[in-house]
Amino acid sequence: MTRQMTGAKMVVQALKDQGVDTVFGYPGGAVLPIYDEIFQQNEIQHVLVRHEQGAVHAAEGYARSTGKPGVVLVTSGPGATNAVTGLTDALLDSIPLVVLTGQVPTFMIGTDGFQEADTVGITRPCTKHNWLVKDTEKLAETIHQAFHVAVTGRPGPTLVDIPKDVQFAQGSYVTPQKSRTDNYQPQMKGDIADITALVEMIEAAERPVFYTGGGVINSGPGASQLLRELVEATGFPITSTLMGLGAYPATGEKWIGMLGMHGLYEANMAMHDCDLMINIGARFDDRITGRIDAFSPGSKKAHIDIDPSSINKVVRVDVPIVGDVGHVLEDLLRIWKSRGRKTNTDALKTWWTQINAWRDVKCLTYTNSDTIIKPQYAVERLEALTRGKDRYVTTEVGQHQMWAAQFMDFNEPGRWMTSGGLGTMGYGLPASVGVQQAHPDALVINVAGDASWLMNMQEMGTAVQFRLPIKQFILNNERLGMVRQWQQLLHGERYSHSWSDSLPDFVKLAEAFGCKGRVVSNPSELDDAIEEMMAYDGPFILDVLVEKHENCFPMIPSGEPHNSMLLGEVEATDAIRGKGATLV
Amino acid sequence: MSALNIKKGSTKKSAYELRDPNAEVFETHTLAVIVDNEAGALARVIGLFSGRGYNIDSLTVAEVDHLGHTSRITIVTRGTPAIIEQIKAQLGRIVPVHDVHDLTVEGPSVERELALFKVRGTGNDRVEALRLADIFRANVMDSTLESFIFELTGTPDKVDAFAELMRPLGLVELARTGVAALSRGSE
Structure with missing residues (x-):
């Protein structure tokens, strides 16, 4: 009928x-x-x-x-x-x-x-x-x-x-x-022979690392559970791309932080020095690999991905496994367990000693101030005051995005929404609208920069109309911070069009939209401002006036390998030369 | 050699696994792509090549199964082994694409192209053109007192060779269909 x-x-x-x-x-x-x-x-x-x-x-x-x-x-x-x-x-x-x-x-x-x-x-x-x-x-x-x-x-x-x-x-x-859907049915199960080959490598590996990405989250909550089980059972260190944050908890013992251009020192060093890299649902993006010919030179690489075109696109791998992360991890765990749950424990202990030495570098250290709010400090306080709450975080694109990724902890999948591949300024505010609509009672925060936020600020009207109490946490440096950072490092400190002139008064703007705003510039008032933002029953814009010339570190300069990270200002002078200068 | 058939959703069993992946040698491959005959299917395939910077040397397309509404696109392309492998994986990802066959690695194949040549001339040149056409088994499709249209079917190399011979004899226009290809044998 x-x-x-x-x-x-x-x-x-x-x-x-x-x-x-x-x-x-x-x-x-x-x-x-x-x-x-x-x-x-x-x-x-x-x-x-x-x-x-x-x-x-x-x-x-x-x-x-x-x-x-x-x-x-x-x-x-x-x-x-x-x-x-x-x-x-x-x-x-x-x-x-x-x-x-x-x-x-x-x-x-x-x-x-x-x-x-x-x-x-x-x-x-x-x-x-x-x-x-x-x-x-x-x-x-x-x-x-x-x-x-x-x-x-x-x-x-x-x-x-x-x-x-x-x-x-x-x-x-x-x-x-x-309805007819049989014409599109991608392969979900991985090849058992290949999975077994990976198990054998896991059993023998001396310096393994899990390198996970958004594919784990896309595969569903079951995949994140399986990943956690695998990491705990093997005791291998785990790092993740920007897209994969939350699949393994940031509070987990085996977590060594995000990797990539602004990733953690220990994560990038582990990627460079490992002997077995297990890529689960990531795609060797150029923000991750740095210089390809010097990318993790001594490792065997396995790659689990549902998209066959992701495999061998950028980096040649030794064990490609085409399949859904959840399905493959299930088979992987089953086979590894049935073979006696073996790992090379002695070598692993040495490997962890090395990783802990890298951790001791404390690459996220910054010089704080009691007169001016450092952007890292602002994000740290936001993390401290919202930890444990039913919290979702979106971001715009730029320095603030990297600081949010570095200084905030994500312990569940689907709690972190950021524009990774395309790097779309103006993503965070509307994304926070969508998240809040789906989770009306949750705390939804958009960590933003002043320039990105202006790109889609009209969506504050949507938030007010639909009573979506989104929190806009703007790290306002009156700059296009990441552009300014690159101009400093790469273009002789000629800051071509990278400052935000004629910025609106964000407090008045909030009032104009029919919600509330507050501006804060004194570090001692920051906590109170964040508390007020969270307590307010409605959309809120918190304009955090931060240090204007702060740079985002660590940083792998374009065209450099993982083990040439810049950790701070002194090293950064004249760091990007030659071919690297033409890269984005 | 059916093990070398690159099924949609798989990168395995590729002959490239046996080769030096870093070799910068450009190879020419003939790919047969089976697609649903729906609006925009050809545009998707061509857009993939232009968007990702791949080469197309020749391209033919026509519906081959009227009941199943599928078309066969035959593409001759060039690239390093890694690029060719990536082209096949990217083609396989297009939703209306059913199968991607690499006829160059799947074993021996038959490749044919049809070409039409308009040759203008009189006297000895005209006689010589006709003689060469006979040698190449080209057929005369049209004739006036001072021109011929020859039809030639063969490999692209044969078409090239005939064109080179006709050029000094008064070749004024050439139309080629591009390559159509099938793998040899019963499979």
Whole structure:
């Protein structure tokens, strides 16, 4: 029995059948029929953003904090093009999204109609897959396929472009169960022979390290549990990328901190000197590897990844395992246990002695001040005063993002939302909106920089309208801090356009949006300001005036290997030369 | 040699595992990509090559299974072994792509291309063109008193060779289909 309904009704029905409770969107001419259907129901809440880019980042925040796909509804033309940055961000960070765009009626496609854009053409390289639906009969099935593709395998954004006449026309509705999804079924189980080969390497390894990434979190909470079990059972040290923070608890004994360009000394040294690197759901990003030809020269490398194209893309590995992290770890643990839970304990003890010596370098040390707030101190206090709470953290992009990653502890997956691959300034505020919408009672903090925050500040209006008590923690140095840092290290201290002139008064801005703000510049008042921010029943902007010229260390300069880290200001002078200077 | 068939979702059993991965030697490979015949499928494949900076030497595409709505895209590409491997993995990741076959490593294959040559000339040149066409087993598709159109089917090398011979004899226009290829044997 098929049910006849209009395309617009079909969209809402399909979302309901997919278990969607929230849609982030912005109406416009080409999606009016769908908005008319949304108006006539109560099951799906629509969150009206202030800009379509904000809708996509909010959906990303929703997706990353819930594990469910985020859903976006925007209109044709500018609605769709404004979504492009968010789509690219979600593609690079493997975030499942389903984006529905309106389109001019089918008979007008190709005529340069009002608000017409070639949406599937524009978004083809920035979605995992996309569809233009020209026939209402195919609409429901296409939306179900979009959900299937977004969450299956390596997650990513999908887009369905729906012309207005398709929304008005009648067609038969198909349920998710009856929709064809067999054409996309990526491999989930890893090859047992390869997993056994990795077990043998684990048993013999003298200086092993787990290098984990966002793939562990994307694989679901079960994968994080299995990872914890594996780490505790083997006693191997574990580091993680920016994307993978929280999969293994930062308070865990085997945790050696984040790795990469601004990662911890002990983590990067362990990566450089290890004899077995076990990459679980990470992709050898250039922020991680530094100079490729000097990347961990003495190690055998294993790589567990659900995406075959990630394997051998950047770094050749000795044991590639294509499969879902959760499935592979389950098999790995089972095989390792059945072979007698062996590790090279004597060598491991020596390895840990070495790692602890690196830890003693205390690479995150900074010079504090009692007259001016150091940004590191601000993040440290934020961590201290919010630890143990039901807390979610989002960030913008830049120095503050790295300090948040360095100084905050993430003990559960899905508690840390940041733009890793694309590095999208303006991500954090809308992402915090999406997280708070999904977790109304949680403490949601966006650690921001002044410049990034301005890029999507209009979303404060969304937060106020929907009573989302997001906390905006702005480390205000009146600079584009990371750009300024690179200009200092790389461009002869010529600070070309890297300061924020004419910044708004953030307290007045908060009041203008109908929420509350406070400015703090004295270190002794910082704790009180953070307490006030948390206690306030509503959105809050805390403008933390920090040291203007603080640099983010440790740092692996571009074009250098892991063991050439800069630990502080003295070493940083004239550190990036030659070929490294052309890298980003 | 079916073990070398790169199934979607697998990078294993590649012949490249036997080679020096760091060799900077450029190789030419013929890939057969089976895709759903849906709007934009070809654009996805071509966009992958341009977006990631891979080469396309030749490309042919047509629906080959009308009932199953699948098309076969035959791509001749160049790159180091690592790049070729990456191209195959990236192709396999495209949602409407069913299979990626590397005919160059899957064993011997038959590669054919069809070309049309318009050759203008009179007198001895005209006689010589006709004689060479006969040697190359090219067919005359059209003739006027001062021109021929020859049709030639063969490997790209054979088409190149014939074109070189025709050039001094009055070659004015050349159309090539690009390579179509199948692996030899019953598989």
